[in-house]
């Protein structure tokens with residue numbers, strides 16, 4: 001019988017000999033750990049690869065080093081079954097996997113808006129050093145258009161003699177907080193191919209996903225790369241679009257949620273991603289719209305994506321607005337004031353604080369002299385890792401104790417369920433900014449809270465009324 005070590009594999013030919021697909025997933029962060037566990041769940045032999053030894057040790061012990069609902073169970077189960085293992089040894093990876101998914105980071109470079117592709121290049125270089133037979137490299141990381149074509153040239157130049165390596169791009173659209181569901185039942189699968197090689201293998205990998213009537217889009221490398229950044233740019237634009245209207249209603253009065261509901265009923269527009277708030281953050285939307293502008297400018301189209309600069313600016317102004325509202329509510333003096341910050345992650349159901357509007361606002365209030373107490377159900381440790389000087393506490397009650405002002409900046413269910421009476425008993429002053437528009441304002445105002453949120457006209461003296469915002473009389 002053939003063992004996984006001694007059988008020779010002809011990945012692209014009809015002489016294929018293997019029984020089970022052997023997959024590596026390179027980069028075991030939010031995307032890669034999810035993809036690796038889900039691939040193992042589909043029944044394949046999977047190797048998770050990283051350069052971070054602490055992360056590898058944790059994953060190998062079945063302990064997920066970040067928060068993602070449903071993923072710990074999948075990780076434990078598949079590690080225990082032996083289908084999923086982890087290593088930093090590329091020789092092992094090249095010898096024991098035929099399909100290599102690249103899921104390393106592509107963060108914004110420190111010196112520009114462009115994506116840092118050094119991790120992608122590093123991973124491909126390491127593979128090329130060791131692959132001696134047939135292999136398929138499948139990019140999943142979000143990259144500037146043209147990257148896959150460049151990598152293909154690198155492969156042609158640097159691959160070992162006798163190897164036969166194809167490249168494909170298979171962008172990922174999962175959302176943090178829904179990563180497992182989005183992987184096992186995505187809205188669509190997109191594969192960009194160079195010359196058709198790899199299509200059969202990708203179809204085999206995703207056979208049980210495709211069986212659920214998931215649309216499959218087979219295209220070229222450039223289109224696949226662009227689909228991903230176009231999707232994120234569209235989502236970011238939708239959020240900034242509603243936040244631009246929030247700026248208008250904050251000035252003239254009006255109700256931003258009603259406006260969003262009303263336009264959202266139009267099926268061509270849709271209600272999703274029209275929630276005004278403190279804006280978008282995270283490891284993807286902000287850096288992806290910047291990298292897209294940078295790449296398109298590099299291609300000579302210096303004006304084409306200019307609107308994304310506006311999208312970015314509108315988004316960043318949401319944070320300014322909360323900081324100035326907070327100052328305004330506290331008598332234009334933040335120094336020495338006690339501010340309770342509820343929520344520090346960029347969105348609920350995640351512990352990710354990358355480019356988090358909530359953390360940014362908390363830090364800016366601290367830098368202006370306020371004492372800031374922070375509570376997040378999952379994000380405290382990551383936030384403290386980036387900015388240790390805030391006062392991180394273990395419950396919303398503790399964060400709110402003696403607070404002069406309370407801010408809800410991430411819409412965790414725990415904060416949606418806050419009781420205005422209970423919170424009113426611990427704070428020093430019943431003042432609140434609902435940065436995500438999730439609290440029932442009339443009910444809170446009835447309990448004596450002075451509060452406001454995105455899209456609301458707010459004047460400190462008039463807003464004490466339980467009737468809500470007072471429109472400006474023109």
Ligand SMILES: NC(=O)C1=CN([C@@H]2O[C@H](COP(=O)(O)OP(=O)(O)OC[C@H]3O[C@@H](n4cnc5c(N)ncnc54)[C@H](O)[C@@H]3O)[C@@H](O)[C@H]2O)C=CC1
Pocket residue numbers: 026027028029030031032049050051052055103104105106119122123126140141142143172173174175176283284
């Ligand atoms: N986080 C998300 O929800 C999604 C992320 N993406 C894209 O996926 C990519 C990865 O994102 P995240 O998982 O969030 O990043 P991450 O920063 O959580 O994980 C990246 C991992 O790659 C590892 N790594 C770096 N160089 C390596 C190398 N040479 N060999 C092996 N491992 C290496 C790092 O140590 C790290 O563990 C990015 O391009 C991102 O835009 C796409 C869709 C969803």
Ligand SMILES: O=C(O)[C@H]1O[C@H](OP(=O)(O)OP(=O)(O)OC[C@H]2O[C@@H](n3ccc(=O)[nH]c3=O)[C@H](O)[C@@H]2O)[C@H](O)[C@@H](O)[C@@H]1O
Pocket residue numbers: 142172173174175176177232235239272273274275276277278279280281282283284285346347
């Ligand atoms: O490329 C990626 O990494 C991923 O980026 C986003 O997913 P994610 O960053 O997990 O989070 P989203 O749910 O898109 O939220 C992004 C940000 O927008 C904010 N948002 C979202 C919706 C909305 O109506 N208003 C709003 O302010 C959220 O609070 C959050 O800060 C995309 O939704 C995924 O499809 C994509 O795969």
